[in-house]
Amino acid sequence: MIGCGAGRRGGDAPFLSGGSGCIDGRMFRMRRSSETSRHAGATRSSGLTTRHIGNRRHACWWEPIHDPGFVLDPVPYDWDLDRNAGPYRRFVPASALKERITPGDTLEIRDAAFRECDFQGVFEGDPIIMFERCRFVRCDLAYSTWRRCHFKDCTFEHCSISLAAFEGCELRGCSWTNIGLSSRTELLRTFISNPGELIAASTSGRDPDRPTLEHRMHQWFRLKGTRAHFLRTVMLSHATTGDEHTYYETVRLHELQRSSARVAQDAYDLVFGSGRKRASAVPAMLLHAFNHGIMRCLGSLNAWGESAGRPLVALLACWGAFGLAYSRAWFANPVAAPWQKSFDITLLVGYGNQVVAKDPALTMVQDAHVLVAIVIYSVFFATVISKLSRTR
CATH class of the missing domain: 1.10.287 (Helix Hairpins)
Known part of the structure; x- marks a missing residue:
């Protein structure tokens, strides 16, 4: 549903859950050769020239959107939610949405379902774009920038926000399931009401060509490190945005995740590290575990500064x-x-x-x-x- 005070629209797009055979995962390292490869060519829709970039669904096995056999509809979505309940396997450019924005009016999109879509471009509200009770399933938000966009009670399932940027946005009451994120996810003056649930939902896939314990542990400790890095970004954003309680909750999450990430890396080095690194892993793990306990106790003493x-x-x-x-x-x-x-x-x-x-x-x-x-x-x-x- 799109507009102000409009009723629910019917839909003609079928809902296919789990049909893409994705491997749950998330981004840790940027593979520049695959991330910046351009495909799909120039297409034209509603008089607008758009171009899809990247090949992430095929190449990024660590992401929850990974699907080697994925085929995207070559026609960009025109944001006409009046004729159906939402797009399926479509390239969703920001340029088409700009035509529907009236300066000074809030653009409201309610109860829409975006299934296996790629969002790219700058989605900018004037003053804001409101997504309410919308559902995002296996969507890729890489190469997208969201400015003054509010997400209220939305659902994100098996989505990736790696390489996405949020500026002046709010995500309140959203639910998260199997989310891919990276240290390059940008947040500026953006408020997330439940960062703990987002972090708990973040996942990392494994390379199907490397079914080894070493690879599994590597992805495990890198996941913890990326969580800590992302939480620092959230913490800095919450320092100037949102309420005090959520800020201090983010501080708690960051400090505990940071020390937990260090212990996880020590465990990996202890099992798979070289001689010197393995020898130093034991005392390092003990110190980092002790630090984790100290931070947990002292942080609880003052509610992490609150x-x-x-x-x-x-x-x-x-x-x-x-x-x-x-x-x-x-x-x-x-x-x-x-x-x-x-x-x-x-x-x-x-x-x-x-x-x-x-x-x-x-x-x-x-x-x-x-x-x-x-x-x-x-x-x-x-x-x-x-x-x-x-x-x-």
């Missing part, structure tokens, strides 16, 4: 837990005022007066108490300073 109240609650819990330990545990020198002791140490006040040289067990508990309090204070002050000084 909450300054959580550390204060943690200080209260620290006071209560160690106060209970001082009052209930058996020490060589019984603690006369356990709750006051816990209060003083938690606030880092007069710790030197609490030292008991002849009771190593009590000294060890007090040292642990001080260490926990220092960590909580560090997170608290860092969170407050960051929130006060960070420019949104």
Whole structure:
């Protein structure tokens, strides 16, 4: 459906699910020779000259759109959604959509289904293009730029957004299944309401000519690395766009994915690396795993920078837990005022007066108490300073 306030259109295009025999995958490396090869020639539709570029469906085995036998309709789609429910196996150029845009009016496209289509060109709203409840199945968005386009409650299944660019766009409430993305997916002032679901849906295919464990592990750790790179792009975009909660959720996803990607690469080097790389993989994996645990614990302490109240609650819990330990545990020198002791140490006040040289067990508990309090204070002050000084 296209237009403003229009009803649902009927469709004459058949829906074929899973008929292309695609191998789920995603882009990691740019093969310039295949990515920039031009085919399909110049075609003419509605008086507009358009040209399809690339050969990704045939060459990019790591993408979910991969299908060596795929044949694209040579006639570019004219964006006439009045006569059917959506195109099937069509080249969808941005040039034809421009004719349907009235400056100053929002172009609304509702309940349309795009099946195995290639989107190319600059899709630019004036002021915006709204896709609502649309479905994209096995579509390739490479070589497309989307400006001021909003996707609301749309479904993306087995699609690729590698080599696509989004500027001033919003993707709210969209669902994702088997998505191909790459480190060259560009986001500028673009908001994604559920980046975690998008990352979880990202996949990587495997070369059918390389059915080896080494190749599978290589694709596995490269997938994690690309996820981390893409999340950094999302995080930078969310720093100036969208709400605070989604921004800090993206920070969490990025930090955990980055450390997880390092552990995955260490695991690959440990199994398939050369002599020196294999020897260094073990300590590197331990350090990166330790870093992953530290980031998870400290990130949870302040909701990854979102909450300054959580550390204060943690200080209260620290006071209560160690106060209970001082009052209930058996020490060589019984603690006369356990709750006051816990209060003083938690606030880092007069710790030197609490030292008991002849009771190593009590000294060890007090040292642990001080260490926990220092960590909580560090997170608290860092969170407050960051929130006060960070420019949104």
